Amino acid sequence: MIINHPLLGPRDSQEFVYLGDANLIDRPDWAAEGAVDTFHDYLYQRTNPAGLHQELWFHEQGDRSWLVVTRNTLTHEITKVELARDVARSRGRSK
Amino acid sequence: MMRYSGFKVIKEALTGHKGWTPAWRDHEPKKHYDIIIIGGGGHGLATAYYLAKIFGKANVAVLEKGWIGGGNVGRNTTIIRSNYLLDGNEPFYEFSMKLWENLEQDFNYNAMVSQRGVLNLCHTDAQRDAFRRRGNGMRLNGVDAELLDREGVRKLAPFLNFDNARFPIKGGLLQPRGGTVRHDAVAWGYARGADQRGVDIIQNCEVTGFKIENGKVLGVETTRGFIGANKIGCAVAGSSGKVMAQAGIHRLPIESHVLQAFVSEGLKPVIPGVITYGAGHFYVSQSDKGGLVFGGDIDGYNTYAQRGNLPVVEDVCEGGMSLMPMIGRARLLRIWGGIMDMSMDGSPIIDKTDIDGLYFNGGWCYGGFKATPASGWCFAHLLANDQPHSVATAYRFDRFRKGLMIDEKGMGAQPNLH
Numbered sequence: 001m002i003i004n005h006p007l008l009g010p011r012d013s014q015e016f017v018y019l020g021d022a023n024l025i026d027r028p029d030w031a032a033e034g035a036v037d038t039f040h041d042y043l044y045q046r047t048n049p050a051g052l053h054q055e056l057w058f059h060e061q062g063d064r065s066w067l068v069v070t071r072n073t074l075t076h077e078i079t080k081v082e083l084a085r086d087v088a089r090s091r092g093r094s095k
Numbered sequence: 096m097m098r099y100s101g102f103k104v105i106k107e108a109l110t111g112h113k114g115w116t117p118a119w120r121d122h123e124p125k126k127h128y129d130i131i132i133i134g135g136g137g138h139g140l141a142t143a144y145y146l147a148k149i150f151g152k153a154n155v156a157v158l159e160k161g162w163i164g165g166g167n168v169g170r171n172t173t174i175i176r177s178n179y180l181l182d183g184n185e186p187f188y189e190f191s192m193k194l195w196e197n198l199e200q201d202f203n204y205n206a207m208v209s210q211r212g213v214l215n216l217c218h219t220d221a222q223r224d225a226f227r228r229r230g231n232g233m234r235l236n237g238v239d240a241e242l243l244d245r246e247g248v249r250k251l252a253p254f255l256n257f258d259n260a261r262f263p264i265k266g267g268l269l270q271p272r273g274g275t276v277r278h279d280a281v282a283w284g285y286a287r288g289a290d291q292r293g294v295d296i297i298q299n300c301e302v303t304g305f306k307i308e309n310g311k312v313l314g315v316e317t318t319r320g321f322i323g324a325n326k327i328g329c330a331v332a333g334s335s336g337k338v339m340a341q342a343g344i345h346r347l348p349i350e351s352h353v354l355q356a357f358v359s360e361g362l363k364p365v366i367p368g369v370i371t372y373g374a375g376h377f378y379v380s381q382s383d384k385g386g387l388v389f390g391g392d393i394d395g396y397n398t399y400a401q402r403g404n405l406p407v408v409e410d411v412c413e414g415g416m417s418l419m420p421m422i423g424r425a426r427l428l429r430i431w432g433g434i435m436d437m438s439m440d441g442s443p444i445i446d447k448t449d450i451d452g453l454y455f456n457g458g459w460c461y462g463g464f465k466a467t468p469a470s471g472w473c474f475a476h477l478l479a480n481d482q483p484h485s486v487a488t489a490y491r492f493d494r495f496r497k498g499l500m501i502d503e504k505g506m507g508a509q510p511n512l513h
Contacts, residue, residue, distance in 0.1 A: 001404060014406045018396045018511060020350065036496075043508045044439045044495040045346040048336035050399040073351070073398045 003069060004081050008062060015061035021046055022054035022068045025088050050074055056084060099203055118283060119290035124297050127323035128156045130478055131315060133302050133338060134331040135159025137168035137278075137464065138456055140285035141471020142330060142478070143294045144202065149472065150479035153293035156324075157286075158317060160301040164282030167332050170401075170433035171464040172356050172390045174369050174380065176213040176273035177238050180229045183489030183501040184442060185236045190486045191469030192238075192272060198468060204284030206276050207383065212368035213273030214243070214251060216418075218262040222373055226268040233270070241269045251367060254421055262374035262417065273369060275380050275388075281467055305342040305453070312342070312452040328454040328478050330470075333399065333434025335457040342453060348439040348495055350510040352393040353432040354461045355403040357411065359425040361385030375414030387425060389415060393435060393461060395511040403432045435461045441513030442501035445473050445483065445490040454478055455492075460513055 001013040028038040050073055057067045066084035071077065097103075097116055107114050130146060132139045135157045146152040157163075175195050177188035199206050217223045223242075230240035241247075248267045249257065257264045286296055297319070304316035305327075314323035331338050333351045362385050371378040379389040391411030394403045408430060416423055438444065438458030443466065445456050456474045459466060473487035483490070489501055495508075506512040 013396075013404075020397070020509065020511070040496045041346070044348045046336075046348070046350050047346055048350050048397065050337050050351075053397055055397065071396075074400055076398065076400055076404075 001076055001078065003057060003067065003078060005059065005062070005067065006081055006083055007065070008059075011059070011062060013057075015059060016057040016067075017060045019056040019058060022056050022084075022087070024056060025068075025084065025091065025093065052079070099205070118287040119296050122156075122295040122297055124156060124158075124300065124317070124319055124322050125295065127314070128295070129154040129325050131155070131322060131324040131327045132157045133315070133327065133329045134166075134334075135163035135282075135286070135296060135298065136166045136330065136332060137164070137281050137285065137467040138332070138459075138470045138474065139328075139330040140282055140289060140296075141467050142328060142456070142474040143296075144285045144289040144292070145472045145475035146479060147289055147292035147294050150475050152479055155289075155293075156295040156297055156322065157289070158300045158302060158315070158322070159296070159298045162298050163286050163296060164279050167433045167435075167463060168282045168467070169279050170356065170431060171278055172378065172380070172388050173275045173278045173382075173464065174213065174273070174378070175208075175276055175465040176270055176369070177465075178213065178215070178229065178233055178240065178268065178270045178273065179503060180232045181501055181503055184503065185233060185238065187469055187473070187486040187490075188466065189236055189238050190472070191466050194468035194472065195276065196272070198281075198284070202284045202288035204280060204287060206280040206284050208274070208276050209383075210272050210274040211380075212251075213270045213371070214248070214368060215268045215371045216248065216255070216373045217265050217267060218374045219265065223265055226266075230268050239270060239272050241271065243267045243269050252370060254365070255370075255419055256417065259417060275369065275382075278464060285471070302338060302341065307342065307450055310449075310451050312450050324452075326452045326454065326478055328456060328474055330456040330474065332436045332457060332459060332463060335436045335455070337399075339448075339455070342448075342450060344448060344450070347457075348444070348492070349458050350397050350437050351399055352395065352435050352437045352511060353398045353400065353403045354390065354393045354435050355407055355411070355430055355432045356388070356390040357408075357430050358382070358389075358428050359387040359422070360428050362387065362425060370418075372414050372418045375410070375417060377411055377414030377418055379415065379419075386428060387422060393437070393511060399434055401432045401434060435459070437510035437513060439495060439508045439510060440500035440502040441504055441506065443470070443490050444492055445470065445477060445487050446492045447477070447481075448492070460510075
């Protein structure tokens with residue numbers, strides 16, 4: 001698979017390490033009500049879709065940036081690659 | 096009901112093979128069953144077989160989207176073993192091993208169960224200590240385990256690369272009762288045994304939805320119409336997410352990943368049992384036909400495509416070359432992939448769901464084949480009695496909430512590392 005890095009252009013997926021579902025960006029607030037349940041869901045539950053999947057890849061052998069890759073789990077086709085930093089900011093995380 | 100035997104083979108050979116009948120019938124689905132099993136793979140068929148044979152439930156159907164045995168039970172590397180460390184796992188896998196040992200007599204089908212030994216190699220002193228600990232854990236559970244020194248390994252497998260500068264072989268943990276089984280025959284034998292006891296095996300019947308009222312499941316919509324049931328068991332491995340989503344359960348502690356397997360051209364007998372490399376991820380055995388059957392790690396990203404990518408092919412073959420350079424000239428015959436239901440702690444789930452009458456069997460990661468008999472037995476036990484079998488009590492959904500993970504490799508909630 002080739003991942004079209006937003007800063008570096010097309011890179012071999014072998015340069016990356018895979019973490020998983022991009023919802024891992026949305027780490028819950030540990031001090032909130034019901035944090036035990038939200039952390040359980042955050043850590044252990046996955047939607048595991050057959051089709052488009054947003055996932056976190058880390059460019060370990062490159063610029064060490066985290067990416068959010070939108071990839072089809074039925075065909076391995078990659079349709080969108082974003083910097084995880086931008087995605088997190090657009091979701092209101094870490095200003 | 097036809098029994099297979101040596102006498103029967105000779106008799107049929109002398110009379111032109113006119114007396115053989117189909118091993119299982121081809122059924123039209125009935126309107127209603129007591130129990131429906133979704134998934135005609137090894138685990139689903141074993142469940143149906145033990146439901147009928149041990150738990151006296153004959154009004155059972157197995158629904159299969161394609162043909163039985165067309166999924167992971169026909170795609171694995173055929174290894175059986177019970178060399179686990181943790182208490183939640185080891186009694187279960189040993190129960191499975193005991194069922195393997197008597198399987199062919201039990202279902203009257205030649206599954207070619209061959210206890211040729213499983214040897215895990217170690218390459219550092221620390222790894223030897225870990226193996227000693229695991230071997231002791233096995234022995235505490237009454238399972239055979241032998242710690243071999245370097246010379247002990249050399250006696251079994253003199254062709255290994257003992258003096259690799261980076262990963263010399265220091266010894267190994269041997270389970271003599273481990274081995275291989277003809278995987279397709281497991282599916283066929285269970286299917287035939289279940290069919291003989293009245294189970295309906297319905298192929299080309301894909302589940303497309305569930306009928307659920309007031310939190311109770313009433314049946315399934317299929318490509319061959321609605322089929323009612325009191326209880327439904329889901330045993331669909333890598334498709335767990337897809338099928339459970341139809342029942343409104345959209346999140347599971349499971350990711351689907353692809354595992355590739357490989358077979359070489361046929362060679363003369365050279366590899367005595369199952370050998371696993373402790374430094375790279377590579378395991379190999381030799382089929383009775385002569386092909387080297389081997390595999391390695393999963394590709395590592397979520398996928399439902401039954402094919403992998405070249406980097407892992409390269410990685411597995413590098414592991415093979417590093418361990419036994421002699422295979423360098425063997426040509427690969429086939430490579431294929433199967434979809435693994437990778438769970439969050441590397442261990443399976445056999446449990447009820449929040450929907451009354453809907454039961455789940457999955458999360459086998461890439462160790463489902465060896466578990467087939469015990470998984471079937473324990474799932475049948477749960478379906479029949481609404482109580483988990485004593486060796487499967489740890490395989491619950493709520494273990495993640497309660498912090499009772501069964502994490503053999505200590506990797507945490509990251510399925511692609513288990």
